Amino acid sequence: MTNSTGGEQLRARPPRRRGSAVKGSGTSWPLALAALVLLVLAIPGALLVAPGFRGPDAPAPAPTPPSWQQAPATLSAPQVLATLQPSAPTPVPAVVAAQVEPVLKADGGGTFTGMVQDALTGQVLFDRGGAEGRVPASNLKLLTAVAALRTLGPDHRFTTKVVQGPAVGQVVLVSGGDVLLGAGESRPGQTMGHAGLATLAALTVQALQAAGTTGEIKVLVDDSLFTGPALNPNWQPGDVEAGEIAPVYPLALNSARFDPAVTTGPRPEDSAKAAAEEFAGRLRAAGAGAGLTVAAGVERSPGGAQTTGAVLAAAESATVAEQVDLMLQVSDNYLAETMGRMAALATGRPGSNDGATAAATAELAAAGVTPDAVKLVDVCGLAMGNQVTARQFTDVVRAITTGADARLRAALDGFPVGGLSGTLDTRYGDATTSGGAGLVRAKTGTLNTVLALSGYVVDADGRLLVFSFIGNGLTPGAAGNKVALDRAATALAGCGCR
Structure with missing residues (x-):
């Protein structure tokens, strides 16, 4: 059927089916809500992943240290005692x-x-x-x-010597008053250990090699410099036992201590023999590659060496002033x-x-x-x-x-x-x-x-x-x-x- 009015031909609209979605219809809100939920959930994840793409954050600037920790711009004047003045007033x-x-x-x-x-x-x-x-x-x-x-x-030094012994194959460690000997190498900048037995032993081996000496060496010790009782009867036994003092000899390691860092407790009863035994051990180590062996045990030189043997080596102590x-x-x-x-x-x-x-x-x-x-x-x-x-x-x-x-x-x-x-x-x-x-x-x-x-x-x-x-x-x-x-x-x- 046609309608001729208005000069335009019109077509009849078919009926709408139940349940169909049409643009602009109120039935589209569930899809929008779902999209919104996905967007909200995606934001935290993006924030977690993003640093991996853009790299670590720049470190925060270090706080400025307080003034007392900063390098000074100028050095302060040295603070020293004023020179003594004889004109300073005498106290009443x-x-x-x-x-x-x-x-x-x-x-x-x-x-x-x-x-x-x-x-x-x-x-x-x-x-x-x-x-x-x-x-x-x-x-x-x-x-x-x-x-x-x-x-x-003040400038005097005590000399510890090694001399040829009274018999072939013997050397004598002769005391000179140095009781601050060290066991190792000499330490010229120190008072304790200024002269070291390891250095003295090395010099002794050099001298023995130069003299063509080989074979076994026997070490003797001469501590005849001091006389009289080594232990003063006026000292209390408890002070000796506590290590306040020990029998006095003119030869000792570490001021007659087993360890220079341990200044309390027992001391060697015979510091001269203990030092000689240490020297023998150092001589044994130094002579091992030079065809020299050192006999076990140390003995005292009969009557003292009296420095009659040829000097093989010597080591000097710190000065008297330093001691x-x-x-x-x-x-x-x-x-x-x-x-x-x-x-x-x-x-x-x-x-x-x-x-x-x-x-x-x-x-x-x-x-x-x-x-x-x-x-x-x-x-x-x-x-x-x-x-x-x-x-x-x-x-x-x-x-x-x-x-x-x-x-x-x-x-x-x-x-x-x-x-x-x-x-x-x-x-x-x-x-x-x-x-x-x-x-x-x-x-x-x-x-x-x-x-x-x-x-x-x-x-x-x-x-x-x-x-x-x-x-x-x-x-x-x-x-x-x-x-x-x-x-x-x-x-x-x-x-x-x-």
Whole structure:
């Protein structure tokens, strides 16, 4: 059927089927929702995968370090003590006493004596029983240092030699007073181990090769330099057992220690033979490729070699000055006893304990220190029978610091520094003594009932003061006694006592 109206021909629309989707119809929303869900789920995955395509993130910039960790733009001026001026004011004795008296108190039993002097003039600034003889403990090593430096000289060295033995095939290790020998190679920059047995053995093998020597070698040892008892009867058996001291010989490794790093506990009972046995082992190793063998065991040379055999090799110790410094810094008893005996030999006395004590007393007088009331039964200070006054110690420190004998200046570096070195390294750390840290330089002394401190300090006005404080009859282990000594020395360091 057609409709002619409007000049256009129209076609009838077919009927719509049920369920069919037509564009723009409301039935298309489930597909859109599904697409939205897939998109939401894909975003986190894309974020996880994306770094793999674009590489790692750039590292965060490092934070700027604080100013105290940054390199300085300029170097600060060195901080050193000002040059001593003789014109610096001398402290007033009454003011010094007012500073020292309240702090120099015993913790429990016992008493302290003390003396303070002006180093340049000798004027006494403090005196509490300064003329009273006291057990000085290791402060006695100051007297031994003076004796060694005066008789031997700061630059003297001890020589350990190897010589031809009295019979064919024998070599003799001859002691020369060096008890700081090392087992290995010589270490020229060190005091302990300056001369090494491995080096000495290598030189010996070279000499034997040059002489055409082959076959078996027997090692002997000559330690006849020292005489008299090797173990002082004035030493307590407990101190020997604890390793404070050992029988004294003129030849030893590590100051008669098995290990230089272990300074407590047992020591070799015969340090000379122990050193000779070590030398024999080093000689055996050095001679293995040179047609030389070394017999087992070491014997003493009958009657001493007396240096009559041809010298095959020699090694020199550190200087006396260097050894004195070590002795004072660590308070080495064995080294002190050796130094005393070597000083005795240098003055024509026997190398014995009696010779050592006589030499120390004589050199005290020669250095201008009155030896009245001095009683010495050893030269390391381990014995309780020694007697020295605080006045004599201040006179000794004056002789070292400002006296006429310039050789004694070599001992200055040996004084431990409060809070920094040697036997004072762990002291001067609390609020009452920290003012003396780095300023107080003093030799310590410690026995069960004895504490001592003798040394020097520059006061707040630039005046050099010398002091000695000695406690006897003290309560063993009482913590306040060392603090009392340190407080007294600290008071001097901060003293503008006018």
